[in-house]
Amino acid sequence: MTADVWLPLPPDEIEGLPAGPEYRFWNGEKDFPADPADCSFYVVPYMKPAEVVVRPLPQLGSVQVVQTLSAGIDSLEPGLKHLRPGVQVCNARGVHEASTAELALTLILASLRGVPDFVRGQELGEWRGGFRPALADKSVLIVGYGSIGSAIEDRLVPFEVARVVRVARSARTTERGPVHPLTDLPRLLPEADVVVLITPLTESTRGLAGADFLARMKDGALLVNVARGPVVDTKALLAELESGRITAALDVTDPEPLPREHPLWKAPGVLISPHVGGPTSAFLPRAKRLIVNQLTRFVNREPLANVILTTGSPDA
Incomplete structure (x- = not known):
């Protein structure tokens, strides 16, 4: 095999790459590392804007595999129409479970126990004591029960939650x-103390947490979004936050990045982190293992893991 493989990491920093392909380093720079027409395996740059990662797609005439390093493939979707039929598109299942689940638990605990208020008090030299909600004995609803949702449940169990409900x-x-x-969400939402969103962004989940969804959440419930910003209707969420009826912890927003003047920054009862569920010290070793495993399968003509869709197929 002499076809090119495009990697967003320098090849000499990835131990165990199989011999055969010509490895090219491209992490979204203006100039391509070689002729895109010769690329057979494209590993998508991580945490780059959609317009960057889709730019090579119309020219990838011989590509066979497109591998993301993200859990979702929504940033790629606008460019998939440019790929020839039969291209396998794979996600990064196994890479982000630990980091995203850690952050989900962090956001839940920080929000319930009032950590942002403690930080504000520390800045002012104020001792802000009192009772706060505990995670123990709470009912947690996980919306989007895939591998990351399962990892979140792994971390909830030791905290003595009353129950975990999976959707x-x-x-x-x-x-x-x-x-x-x-379809069971209307009946399940009123029973949950904490609602965690970890669904992929698709046409069916865009705006899923809209006005009706939020209105069905019980008074005092916490909404945690570690999925994608557009899964939540921002205007509807702002209305609920302003009323003080529910609280929220958001690692993702719509729009994103959140503009400085956006009212969500100052809404009551909201904790915002800047889309940091995936980029941690756990990312790189897991991403490298995934790349090596997938390329070894590819070179040996073995079935790939994590195939989300094949272009040109009826369900693509």
């Missing part, structure tokens, strides 16, 4: 219990 696109049964379909 995904379709119903199924796991060793831990049932996974409810999205």
